[in-house]
Amino acid sequence: MHYTARFFGLVGMLLDDPPGDPIVFELPHGATYGDLLDAVGERFGHQFPPNVWDPVTxxxxxxxxxxxxDRSATPADRDRTLTDGxxxxxxxxxAGG
Amino acid sequence: MTMYGVMGKILWVDLGTGTITVETPEEQLYRDYVGGYGIGVRLLYDRMPAGVDPLGPDAILGLTTGPLTGTQSITGNRFTVVGKSPKTGTWGDANCGGDFGPGLKFSGYDAVYFTGISPRPVYLYIRDGKAELRDATPYWGNGVDVEVALQEELGKDVKVAWIGRAGENMNLMASVMNDLGRAAARSGLGAVMGSKKLKAVAVAGNQKVPVADEEGLNAYVTEAMRAAREENSPAYQLFTTFGTSGLASASAMNGDSPVKNWAGSGQVDFPGASNVSDVALDKYKVRRKGCWHCAISCGAYLSVPDGPYATEGEYEHRPEYETLAAFGSMLLMDDTEAMLKVNEICNRAGMDTIAAGTTVAFAIECFERGLITTQDTGGLELTWGNAPAIVEVTRQMAERTGFGAVLADGSAKAAEKIGKGSEQFAINVHGEEPGMHDPRYSPGMALSFHLDPTPGRHTAGGTGEMEFFTGADILPLPEPLNVHKRDYAHKGPAHRFLVNDRQVMNAAGLCIFSAFIAPPDALVRELTFVTGEPWDIGRVQLTGERIQTLRHAFNLREGLNPIKDFRVPQRCLDGTELKSGMGKGYVVDLDAMRDSYLETVGWDKETTFPSAEGLRALGLEDLIPDLYPQEAAS
Incomplete structure (x- = not known):
């Protein structure tokens, strides 16, 4: 299934695409948030600032x-099932300014 | 006995007579109210009766500092402007970083208060304790140039708080400025300064702020900032790399920023958000720029070298998040250079960007709905995202010319002039446009908009800030404060704790960004090192609640009841029509949150009056005759 991830500001500042641009991942049907993190790490783990991404975990x-x-996710949500699209x-x- | 952290003197200037007097407050005033707007609200409650015209001669305007201002405390550089807001008729305050706050203390004073109205434009010049009023006629009409001119005239060491054209014109969204474009923006207090014909306050001096344990303070701050740098937390890096602009595009997409005058959804309506955020703005960066001695230094100077939106001067401050949202997602304007231009216009004129952007959003919605036409706007096509028209109408607002004169006092006043049912599109809380953080994303923000004595406020502490800063559903607080952010009926204790803490942080003269970078005990430790007084969380809570209650009582004495008067527009609460963002599908139950908070602090659930018993517990028994005259008489 297709799943879109967007990495804003500091998180995405070293990627080839501008921060915040939609980046599409191909994931197996029924994939979870953990599967997405694995795919994100495989593709971009070496490009994230070192203080942002932990390649071990x-x-x-x-x-x-x-x-x-549109709902917050914590590390405990790795088993949450994602929706196609x-x-x-x-x-x-x-905050503020 | 030496009082630490303070200069022990405040200055009173009667602009009507030109009389300048020095007051030496009792030590207990500092102990009970800390400084900044804590002492400010105490003095104004006592010395400015209810019903005063905020733009009249009896109104008092104060520029105040806290005990941590001008010390090595992390972000210890804020000053706070206090007065009665001409925009809302409520208690008014606005705080700001830059270099003026430390400069005021080094000149010998903790605060300066103004009464009366000068017969001609003047500025106050203080150098090493000596104060005098000087003619400001040559500078009337200037914006940021007055700061440069006064430094050339008086010395490069002079720090200047000033008003621009918006303040001179008494626009009700006028700010008090310093440091070449930093704004004490909210509450319209620049208009009060303008009404007094007070163009600027210029300060200089070499007096040192006495610190009880300077060695201890320096060691603590050095270690805290070493940890922040070396551990290189993402928040620290974000601040130092992009400042608050690093959040703008994410917030537009995730639902933190209001979109299209609070009626749109970022992912659908504002795909160009990244054009007015972080990396896009960074292309124009000249250099970083921090406030006085700030170890975070989240600011920067930018410059547009040429084109229709070329920077007027050498450079301008980078827009802050609030500006980027108010003129970006709110207006669907994704033209980077136009964004820098409206920021420049507002900073040079001294105009609150939250209020200005929201008021332009109101005007655009009126135009798009046919309530106004080009005949009303002088030919301006006020459509969503139309950058040239947005820039032009912003310029007109600052100068109070053309259609800008209709908008110059904010959305509520503009709706009164336009009529035709337009008030439903004027998004404000009792006349003040709310900060750019959507309660549907962070519900506690609605409670701050509703119950802070400066309505619509986003920097008042409380659960809302913690919700958007962490993005978490469960507030990361110790039990029993760790409630779910949508557990509306049980948020009172957490909101009370966070609001009280913020009152002391503000009164002490710290920037709220300290809370994001410094260790959690920084406020207590720094107050103890600086003042030599024993500070702990209990004292912070008691003192914070005293200050917040007195700010609230200022409004009660004016006959205001936030339940009836500070209504948060339904657009800010109802997420059922949102197409994206964390608030999608939710309706914020503000009544339940309010009841929980009022019950927690012991305020009446209908009138919001604090109980007489509660006032005594806070050391505010002197308010009882005002709030409960019958009880006082018996």
């Missing part, structure tokens, strides 16, 4: 917020 730093289909967003939030 295949997860983002706790300050990186993950939204899966869904969108994930990864960003470091700050």
């Amino acid at each position: 295949r997860s983002f730093h706790p300050q990186v917020v993950a939204l899966i289909e 869904g969108v994930a967003a990864f960003f470091v939030p700050i």
Whole structure:
């Protein structure tokens, strides 16, 4: 199935595509959030800033917020099933100004 | 006995008579109210009666600092402007970084308060304790240029707080500015400064802020910032790389930013969000620019070298997140250079970008719906994303000319002038346009918009900030405060804890970004090192609640009840029509959140009056005769 991920600001600043641009992943039908993280790590793990992505645990730093289909996701949600055509967003939030 | 962290003196300037006097406050005032707007609200409550015209001679305007301002504390550089807001008729305050706050303390004063109205434009010049009023007629009409001119005239060490054309014109969205374009933006207090014909306050001096344990403070701060740098947390790197602009495109997509005058969805309506965010803005960066002694330094100077939106001066401050949302996602404007131009216009004129952008959004929606036409707008095609028209109408607002004169006082006043049912598209809370954080994403923000004494406020602490900063469903607080963000009926205790903490942080003179970078105990540790007083969480909570209650009581004495008067527009609460974002499908139950908070702090659920018992517990028993005259009489 097709699944879109968007890496904003700091998370996506070293990727070839501009930060925030939609990047499509091919995942097996019934894939989970954990499967998406594995695919993200395989494709971009070496391009994320080192303080953002942990290649050992295949997860983002706790300050990186993950939204899966408009709902927040934590490392404990790796088994959450994704929807074909869904969108994930990864960003470091700050506020104000 | 030496008081630490403060200069121990405040200045009073009667602009009507030109009289300048020095007051030496009791030490207890500093202990009970810390500084900044804590002491500010105490003094204004006592010395400015209810019903005062905020633009009249009896209105008091204060520029204040806290005990951590001008010390080595992490982000210890804020000053706060206080007064009665002409925009809302409520308590008003706005704080700001830059270099003016430390400069005021080094000149010898913790604060300066103004009364009366000067017969001609003046500025106040303070150098090493000596203060005098000087003619500002040559500078009237200037924007940021007045800061440069006064530095050339008085010395490069002079720090200047000033108003631009918006303040001079008494636009109700006018800000007080400093440091070449940093804004104490909210509450319209630049208009109060303009009403007093006070163009600027220029300060200089070499007086040192006494610190009780300087060695301890320096060691603590050095270690905290070493940890931040070496551990290189993503938040620290984001701040130092992009500042708050690093969030703009993500927020437009995830539902934190309001879109299309609070009626749109970022993923659907604003695909060009990345054009007015992080990397796109970075292409124009000249250099980083931090506030005074800030170890985070989240700011930057940008420049557009040529073209229709070329930078007027050498460079301008990078737009902050709030500006990028108010003029970006709110208006669907994704033209990078036009964004930098509206930011420049607002900074040079001294105009609150949240209020200005939201008011332009209102105007665009009125235009798109046919409530106004090019005959009303002087030919401007006010359509979504139309950058040239947006830039032009912003310029007109600052100058109060053309159609901009209709908009210059904000969306509520503009709706009164336009009529035709347009008020339903004017998104404000009691006249103040809310901060750019959507309560459907972070529900606690609605409670801050609704109950903070400066309505529509996004920097008032509370659960909303924690919700959008963490993105978490469960608030990362110790039990029993760790409630789900949509457990509306049980959020009161967490909201109270976070609001009280923020009151002290603001009053102390810290930037809220310290809370994102510094260790959690920074406020308590730094207050203890600097003042020599024993600070702990309990004292922070008690003091914070005292300040918040007094700010609230200021409004109660004005006859206001936030339940009836500070209504949050339904557009900000109802996510059932949203097509994307974290708020999609939710309806925020503001009533339940409010009841939970009011019950927690012991305020009446209908009138919001604090109980007499609660006032006594906070050391505010002197308010009882105002709020409960019958009880006081008996």
